Amino acid sequence: MIDTKIYNKDNIFAKILRGEIPCSKIYEDEFVLAFKDINPAKKIHVLVIPKGEYISFVDFVESDQEFIKNFFLSVKKVAATLGLEEKGYRLLTNYGVDGGQTVPHFHVHILGGEKISGF
Numbered sequence: 862m863i864d865t866k867i868y869n870k871d872n873i874f875a876k877i878l879r880g881e882i883p884c885s886k887i888y889e890d891e892f893v894l895a896f897k898d899i900n901p902a903k904k905i906h907v908l909v910i911p912k913g914e915y916i917s918f919v920d921f922v923e924s925d926q927e928f929i930k931n932f933f934l935s936v937k938k939v940a941a942t943l944g945l946e947e948k949g950y951r952l953l954t955n956y957g958v959d960g961g962q963t964v965p966h967f968h969v970h971i972l973g974g975e976k977i978s979g980f
């Protein structure tokens with residue numbers, strides 16, 4: 862079970878952000894890093910992570926409003942970079958035990974490249 866209160870600086874996405882572990886990078890700017898999910902659930906499955914110590918949606922959403930806005934504008938840019946704007950895509954973030962979050966650094970999944978039906 863992940864700690865939802867104290868940021869773990871040794872989580873795998875923190876290591877990717879520090880360049881200690883490689884990733885398949887799609888996009889990067891001052892706010893985010895986006896890379897391919899190692900275990901894709903759809904034809905296109907990319908993770909977008911903020912450059913900052915955020916554990917999950919719950920603490921991220923309480924952070925600086927300008928940063929939140931820039932984060933999501935960058936998510937939109939990543940989707941455009943992936944060529945998903947016309948056909949669409951799904952954004953997803955997991956939280957907590959029931960939500961199934963496994964990596965304790967806030968991230969948004971971008972899923973697309975195929976028709977996604979149901980949940």
Ligand code: AMP
Binds near residue numbers: 873884896961962963
């Ligand atoms: P979540 O279950 O929402 O926390 O999502 C974590 C995601 O990170 C999963 O879809 C994993 O496949 C993915 N993942 C874990 N380790 C890596 C890694 N080293 N590089 C890319 N994706 C990863």
